Amino acid sequence: xxxxxxxxxxxxxxxxxxxxxxxxxxxxxxxxxxxxxxxxxxxxxxxxxxxxxxxxxxxxxxxxxxxxxxxxxxxxxxxxxxxxxxxxxxxxxxxxxxxxxxxxxxxxxxxxxxxxxxxxxxxxxxxxxxxxxxxxxxxxxxxxxxxxxxxxxxxxxxxxxxxxxxxxxxxxxxxxxxxxxxxxxxxxxxxxxxxxxxxxxxxxxxxxxxxxxxxxxxxxxxxxxxxxxxxxxxxxxxxxxxxxxxxxxxxxxxxxxxxxxxxxxxxxxxxxxxxxxxxxxxxxxxxxxxxxxxxx
Amino acid sequence: xxxxxxxxxxxxxxxxxxxxxxxxxxxxxxxxxxxxxxxxxxxxxxxxxxxxxxxxxxxxxxxxxxxxxxxxxxxxxxxxxxxxxxxxxxxxxxxxxxxxxxxxxxxxxxxxxxxxxxxxxxxxxxxxxxxxxxxxxxxxxxxxxxxxxxxxxxxxxxxxxxxxxxxxxxxxxxxxxxxxxxxxxxxxxxxxxxxxxxxxxxxxxxxxxxxxxxxxxxxxxxxxxxxxxxxxxxxxxxxxxxxxxxxxxxxxxxxxxxxxxxxxxxxxxxxxxxxxxxxxxxxxxxxxxxxxxxxx
Numbered sequence: 001x002x003x004x005x006x007x008x009x010x011x012x013x014x015x016x017x018x019x020x021x022x023x024x025x026x027x028x029x030x031x032x033x034x035x036x037x038x039x040x041x042x043x044x045x046x047x048x049x050x051x052x053x054x055x056x057x058x059x060x061x062x063x064x065x066x067x068x069x070x071x072x073x074x075x076x077x078x079x080x081x082x083x084x085x086x087x088x089x090x091x092x093x094x095x096x097x098x099x100x101x102x103x104x105x106x107x108x109x110x111x112x113x114x115x116x117x118x119x120x121x122x123x124x125x126x127x128x129x130x131x132x133x134x135x136x137x138x139x140x141x142x143x144x145x146x147x148x149x150x151x152x153x154x155x156x157x158x159x160x161x162x163x164x165x166x167x168x169x170x171x172x173x174x175x176x177x178x179x180x181x182x183x184x185x186x187x188x189x190x191x192x193x194x195x196x197x198x199x200x201x202x203x204x205x206x207x208x209x210x211x212x213x214x215x216x217x218x219x220x221x222x223x224x225x226x227x228x229x230x231x232x233x234x235x236x237x238x239x240x241x242x243x244x245x246x247x248x249x250x251x252x253x254x255x256x257x258x259x260x261x262x263x264x265x266x267x268x269x270x271x272x273x274x275x276x277x278x279x280x281x282x283x284x285x286x287x288x289x290x291x292x293x294x295x296x
Numbered sequence: 297x298x299x300x301x302x303x304x305x306x307x308x309x310x311x312x313x314x315x316x317x318x319x320x321x322x323x324x325x326x327x328x329x330x331x332x333x334x335x336x337x338x339x340x341x342x343x344x345x346x347x348x349x350x351x352x353x354x355x356x357x358x359x360x361x362x363x364x365x366x367x368x369x370x371x372x373x374x375x376x377x378x379x380x381x382x383x384x385x386x387x388x389x390x391x392x393x394x395x396x397x398x399x400x401x402x403x404x405x406x407x408x409x410x411x412x413x414x415x416x417x418x419x420x421x422x423x424x425x426x427x428x429x430x431x432x433x434x435x436x437x438x439x440x441x442x443x444x445x446x447x448x449x450x451x452x453x454x455x456x457x458x459x460x461x462x463x464x465x466x467x468x469x470x471x472x473x474x475x476x477x478x479x480x481x482x483x484x485x486x487x488x489x490x491x492x493x494x495x496x497x498x499x500x501x502x503x504x505x506x507x508x509x510x511x512x513x514x515x516x517x518x519x520x521x522x523x524x525x526x527x528x529x530x531x532x533x534x535x536x537x538x539x540x541x542x543x544x545x546x547x548x549x550x551x552x553x554x555x556x557x558x559x560x561x562x563x564x565x566x567x568x569x570x571x572x573x574x575x576x577x578x579x580x581x582x583x584x585x586x587x588x589x590x591x592x
Contacts, residue, residue, distance in 0.1 A: 126573075156567075156574040169465030169499040176472035177503060203465035207473060242568035243561070246577070250563055251554055253578035258550055265539070267546055271452075272538035277422075278452040281542070282549035286582065 005035055012135045015105045020076075020135055024110050027127040036127060044133035047230065048158025049143045050151040050180065052171050055164040056190040059217040060226075061143050065101055067227050073138040076108040078128055080144035080154065108137065126157055151180055152252040155245070160185030160233045162226075164215075165204075167197040172204055179255075182248035184210045185233050188226060190217050263288055301331055308431045311401045316372075316431055320406050323423040332423060340429035343526065344454025345439045346447040346476065348467050351460040352486040355513040356522075357439050361397055363523050369434040372404040374424055376440035376450065404433065422453055447476055448548040451541070456481030456529045458522075460511075461500075463493040468500055475551075478544035480506045481529050484522060486513050559584055 005026065011019035026035045047064070049057050058079075065075050101107040112124055125142065132140050144154045155161040163184040165171035175181055187204055189197050192214035201212050213229055215222035258264070267281040276284075301322065307315035322331045343360070345353050354375075361371050397403040408420055421438065428436050440450045451457040459480040461467035471477055483500055485493050488510035497508050509525055511518035554560070563577040572580075 169468050169496060170502055172465050172469050173472045173477075173499060173503050176469045177477065181469075181473065200465060203469060206466055207469050239565075239568060243564045246567035246574060247560060247564035249574040250560065250567060250577045250581060251551065253574055254554055254581050255547065255551055257578060257582060258547055264543060264546065268539045268543035269535075271542035271546060272535060278542060278545040278549055281546045282553060285546060285550050286553060 005031075005038055009038060009135070017105060017108050020108050020132075021110060023131055023135070024128055027131050028112070028124055032127055036130060039130060039134035041130060042133040044129060044137060044140055045234075046129060046140045046142060046158045048151075048154040048161040049141060049164060050145065050154055050161065051164035052166075052174050053145055055166050055171060056215075056217050057143050057145065057164050060162075060164055060188065060190060060215065061141055062101070063217050063220055063223045064141065064227070065107060067223055068139055069101070069104065069106060074106045074136060075139045075141060076110070076132045076137040077141045077143065078110055078112050078125065078132075080112045080125070080142060080150055108132070125153070129157065151178060152183060152249055152256075155180075155183035156249045156253075159237070160230055161245075162186045162188055162230075163210075164188045164190050165200070166191050167194045167200045169200070169203070172200060172207075176207065179248065179252045181208045181210075183245055183252070184208060185237075185245070186210055186226075186229055187212045188215050189213070190215045192216055192222065258285055261285055261288070301327075301334055305334060305431070313401060313404050316404050316428075317406060319427055319431070320424055323427050324408070324420055328423055332426060335426060335430035337426060338429040340425060340433060340436055341530075342425060342436045342438060342454045344447075344450040344457040345437060345460060346441065346450055346457065347460035348462075348470050349441055351462050351467060352511075352513050353439050353441065353460050356458075356460055356484065356486060356511065357437055358397070359513050359516055359519045360437065360523070361403060363519055364435055365397075365400065365402060370402045370432060371435045371437060372406070372428045372433040373437045373439065374406055374408050374421065374428075376408045376421070376438060376446055404428070421449070425453065447474060448479060448545055448552075451476075451479035452545045452549075455533070456526055457541075458482045458484055458526075459506075460484045460486050461496070462487050463490045463496045465496070465499070468496060468503075472503065475544065475548045477504045477506075479541055479548070480504060481533075481541070482506055482522075482525055483508045484511050485509070486511045488512055488518065554581055557581055557584070 005023070008019045008023050008026075012023055023035060026032070049061055049064075051057055061077055065077065068075050101109065110128075112128060129140050142154050142158050144150050161183055163175055163180050163186070165175060165187065167189060175184075181187070181204075187208060187210050189200055189204075189212065191197075193216050197214060201214065204212055211229055211233075213222060213226055215226060217223070264285060267276070267284060270276050271278050271281050301319070304315045304319050304322075308319055319331060322328070345357055345360075347353055357373055361373065364371050397405065406424075408424060425436050438450050438454050440446050447457075457479055459471055459476050459482070461471060461483065463485060471480075477483070477500075483504060483506050485496055485500075485508065487493075489512050493510060497510065500508055507525055507529075509518060509522055511522060513519070560581060563572070563580060566572050567574050567577050
């Protein structure tokens with residue numbers, strides 16, 4: 001069995017994206033540890049691209065892949081976005097933005113198994129990244145959408161985490177509610193030729209310390225500046241900034257666990273009925289043990 | 297000593313706002329329990345008015361007080377907003393909106409002691425409300441501003457909690473970050489004659505289930521509709537809605553406590569340095585006991 005895996009690793013290293021895809025399936029399966037045991041840990045750059053549905057994440061990923069291919073980097077794209085136009089390594093739908101990369105052996109595009117499978121994203125994504133690094137990919141791009149939890153998980157492994165929004169308040173409010181502004185390393189206002197883009201930039205400046213860039217991904221406007229901002233982020237990042245982001249991530253993940261606390265509904269009903277005050281309920285929530293072990 | 301308090305209670309019930317003010321000072325002092333022991337619990341309507349600085353909370357409070365005075369209600373205003381133009385029962389500053397009510401014995405205006413004093417707002421505000429109810433005030437208006445924590449505390453005792461925002465994305469993003477949209481019973485877009493008010497209403501509709509009203513408080517436009525919405529809220533509120541708000545309040549208060557957890561900075565540094573993953577850190581944060589008892 002392990003012999004099969006070793007052959008797949010050799011084939012993938014020799015440029016077989018099909019072998020790489022099979023290995024990715026294996027790290028999402030119960031054979032994950034068998035695969036990981038054969039691989040040495042290799043550092044790799046990980047970009048996180050997140051934001052609300054329709055913000056233009058896939059288009060942004062496509063233009064970034066083009067930019068990094070020009071630099072000669074081998075790029076893997078892991079899509080955690082259920083609305084993303086990729087599935088199982090193949091492209092789906094009529095809004096295909098990655099056509100330029102389909103036959104490029106230097107680009108691997110792959111959907112990641114759904115949440116909840118084998119420990120969810122928290123376990124699946126780091127394992128996939130470790131595999132891709134060992135297969136000599138230079139850059140892994142993680143694309144995700146969700147209600148907060150999955151983006152925060154991605155932010156925990158990506159550097160930088162890039163939050164893509166559209167002009168107008170809607171996307172910004174949604175990102176703020178999800179805690180995304182706290183974990184963003186770069187904020188990108190895509191479709192920046194639309195009305196209100198400058199106002200959105202101004203509104204967000206008061207709410208995040210991250211650099212805010214304008215982009216028209218579909219036309220390629222602003223891509224060079226985005227790539228430069230990614231480089232600048234990596235040059236300028238400091239332990240203090242990484243700690244601040246880690247703090248936001250930890251709190252967000254803790255909040256997600258609390259939201260699933262088995263006592264929460266009962267406590268909320270008691271508070272609503274005047275039985276206990278919300279302080280006592282909060283203390284109780286933090287004092288009672290949560291479900292034993294699985295990631296929230 | 298307790299005899300003095302009984303005399304003050306009599307004087308306050310007979311219409312002395314000065315005596316009422318002295319009693320409010322006492323419930324913020326170490327003599328709180330002495331005062332509360334003399335009072336029977338009386339139900340009272342509590343309105344919470346919150347929102348970012350400059351949104352027009354004080355102006356809104358002033359027009360609401362006028363409206364409820366017309367109904368013959370005795371109204372007490374407790375200002376927890378450090379930027380509010382009231383202090384120690386007197387009015388300060390040149391932006392005085394409550395002049396119409398200064399000499400009205402049916403209106404009491406009072407600042408509440410700063411946070412951290414005798415258990416903070418969480419302890420001081422319910423005690424003050426209980427006092428005001430016993431002194432035959434029919435309505436207590438709580439006005440607050442802050443970075444989330446104080447508004448959530450107010451939301452826990454007020455019904456309805458009214459969030460005042462201005463047109464544009466800035467206020468809405470700030471309210472979303474603070475978790476205010478989750479605990480709002482009514483959202484009011486004040487200064488609704490400014491550009492973008494309708495767009496702000498549309499943007500917010502996607503992010504909250506609370507009714508959204510437009511107001512021009514300085515001109516009195518929309519006040520009748522706001523008073524009617526407050527009445528409607530009280531008629532239509534259900535245990536399920538109250539539980540949902542209590543849930544948001546509990547989670548917000550729990551999050552505040554976690555933000556002050558003594559291990560958080562150490563865990564964040566460890567995650568940033570790659571020592572542990574953010575999941576393990578979140579679990580550790582929830583498993584380790586927090587500081588013993590005082591409200592966060």
